[in-house]
Amino acid sequence: MTTREKLTAAMSDxxxxxxxxATSPRDILERAGVGQGSMYHHFSGKHELAVETLRETVPGVTERSLLLAGEGSPMERIRAYLTLPRPGTRGCRIGRMTQDPQVVQDAEMIAIVAGGFDLIIERWQGALSAAIEAGELPVGIDPADLAHTLVAVIQGGYVLARAHDDQASMDAAIRGALALLEAAGAPRPEI
Amino acid sequence: MTTREKLTAAMSDxxxxxxxxATSPRDILERAGVGQGSMYHHFSGKHELAVETLRETVPGVTERSLLLAGEGSPMERIRAYLTLPRPGTRGCRIGRMTQDPQVVQDAEMIAIVAGGFDLIIERWQGALSAAIEAGELPVGIDPADLAHTLVAVIQGGYVLARAHDDQASMDAAIRGALALLEAAGAPRPEI
Known part of the structure; x- marks a missing residue:
């Protein structure tokens, strides 16, 4: 690992x-095991390091949502993405940032977090529009609204799993969403 | 306000x-406008004050979920509760706590937060069971799972609204959930 990588890895942790x-420049130097000079050689300070760390971390967090644009029927892709393993009690690396008061007040940092969510919402919206077009979901549902709902189910699943220190809360939230999607998509009489 | 109330109000804020x-005993004294002696007269320290503050705050946060057990058909109650005003960019006072690393690691504090969620989930489960019994939702759906899903939608709505600094994200998540509940509950052919 280069010094720069050691610093972003320490900041990420x-x-x-x-x-x-609650993270001080001193904490960062200790965790990274580098001297103060190296840090200020690469970054102007804690803020710039945090911005760079988010910029490098967020793409990895959003990568799995590519499943929504992958193989299979739209509902198969939706099911595959919803049922990915999500260690709920650990929480989400980008969701957590929205509850950090200083991050939310920092335009640069929160923009990177929001950009990650935008990308996931966009992929959800693509899969949901395709599911409606394929007759797997009813036409009356707005895919943009539902994309927000399903991202929220996952984010809220982390909140509940952390409150209960129990993966079961995340799993229940996901099962309920899938059951509701299936019930909404079940064939109904022509009226 | 008594000194004790000033202290819990300051800690809550x-x-x-x-x-x-990130909150020091000194911050608490300054915000409450009381002396160090008063604080240690009422509380053994920051931890006991935080526990008491959560104990007093959480019931107020969960109170609105009584609507789920209120008047109207089950789906009317569900709609009334889901569409309550929720200033999304401010976040949820109890959901936020699950993203605070020290709170999650503190058995006493996180138990109070989890108890608040348990109460809301229980009320959701009651309304959803009643909706299934009344034929407003299909029988194949597990009301306990769906209770977790809908609490998660609200909690995740806060996460998205804070990421985007925009109430619209919360509103979209709620609208999507309502549309899905309605589609799932729409009459279907006997098979």
Whole structure:
């Protein structure tokens, strides 16, 4: 690992474990095992390091949503993505950031987080529009609204799993969403 | 306000604005406008004050879920509760706590937060069971699973609204959930 990589890896861990406000430049140097000079050689300070760390971390978090544009019928893709393993009690690396008061107030940092969500919502919307077109979901449903709903189910699943320290809360939230999608998509009489 | 009330009000605000880790005993005294002696007269320290503050705050946060057991048909109650005003960009006072690393690791604090969610999930489950019994939702859906899903939609709605700094994300998540509930409950052929 280069010094720069050591610094972003340390910041990524500390953002996750302690949050932005509670992480000091000293914590970062200790975790990264580098000297103060190296840090200020690469970054102007804690803020720039956090921005760079988010910029490098967010694409990895959103990558799995490519499944929504992958193989299979739209509902097969939706099911495949919803049922991916999600260790709920650990929480979501980007969702967590929205609850960090200093991150939310920082235009640069929150824009990177929002961009990650936008990408996932866009992929959801594509899969849901395709499901409606294929007759797997009813035409009356707005795919943009439902994309927000399903991203919210996953994010809220993390909140519940962390409250209960139990993966079962995440699993129940996902099962309920799938059951509702299937019930909504079940054939109905022509009227 | 009594000194004790000033202290819990200050702690409630600071938990909300900065989180538990980033709040020092000194911050609490300054915000409450009381001396160090008063604080240690009422509480053994920051931890006991935070526990008491959560114990007093959580019931107020869960109170609105009584609508789920209120008047109207089950689906009317569900719609009334889902469409309550929820300033999404502010976030949820109890959901936020699950993203605070020190709160999650503290058995006493997280138990109070989890208890709040349990109460809301229980009320959801009651309304959803009644909706299934009344034929407003299909019998194949597990009301306990769906209760988790719908609490998650609201919690995830806060996450998205904070990411985008826009109430529209919360509103879209709620509209999508309602549309899906209605589509799932629409009459279908006997098979």
């Amino acid at each position: 500390l953002l996750w474990e302690r949050g932005y406000a | 600071l938990l909300w604005e900065r989180g538990y880790a």
